[in-house]
Amino acid sequence: MPIVVPGKRFGPRLQKSKIFGKGAHGKKGVFADLLITPLVDMFVIIVLFLIANFSATGEVLFMTKDIQLPTANNGDPIEMKPVVQVSKTAILVQGETVAQVADLGKDEYWNIPALEEKLRDEKKRLDVLHEGDKEGGFKGEVNIQADKEVEFSIIKRVMYSANQAGYFNLNFATLTGAGAPDKTASAATPGAPAAPAK
């Protein structure tokens, strides 16, 4: 049997037919123009979409799958503050584990010493960092990023420890609900007029 070149081979009845093309006679040119206009259109749309979603603040909180945030509709835009993460198993400050939730049940005291100490360190660091800066200094605020299934008995101890360390204003981090009004526009623009006093 002779060796043949791989490829389509029609039966002898159709070999002379032009139904499957003209065979070798109609070779297409090698140079074809690539249509760039739709590609550029698509790029422009993608860029516009991404710019609309762009946030100059960036990621304030480090999202992990261990912590599922609850949803709220009436929250304000989140700001950069020290973050206390409370998962079902551990308590972390700025990503560093300071206590295990299982160990907290053994103590009768409300405070968590390691958390308190870490928050005091953060406070000192912020004081040094913003020395002489009246507006950006330490205001006693902390972001609490807690899992929605965590019991208040744990939150209460975190709050108490924060209180002892000098953080009296707590920001509970939540996911923005679908029915939330858009408050990001005024917050993202520096120098934008503040919201009217309530």
Added chain:
Amino acid sequence: MAGGMDLGTGGKGKKKPLDTAINLVPFIDLMAVTISFLIMTAVWTQISRLQVSQAGGPSQDTPPDDKALNLTLVVSERGYTINAQNAVYADIPKANGAYDTKGLDDKLKALHTNYPDQHQITVQSEDKVKYIDLVKVIDECVGNKLDAVSVSAVG
């Protein structure tokens, strides 16, 4: 060629033709780089904050108001209880094992209508209450103009 576009065919023969194609390659490069940057820096989850203060601690935003009602909202495993001036204002038990958030919303709306200047409220929670339920309560309070929320434990 009066008023028409010069296609560069006539004249001295050294004129460059005007119908040149714009080189789109640098533009596409720029777009590709911009898209990569924006995708890397995009924030896909919108996170907000509910600001609360600790009952007993100083609050930076709202000075204590002497005329304000002493309003407390207790979240227990039984349901919600709103206390005003140490008397029960409304009791909202759980419905079918779930907190009656709609009922709470209605009561808070009525409260805001009766006391439009009231902004302070203390949310007291039992130990077994889950964080999601506490956040729902705070969210309802803030949504009904009770935005100076303090949180404390029951007792």
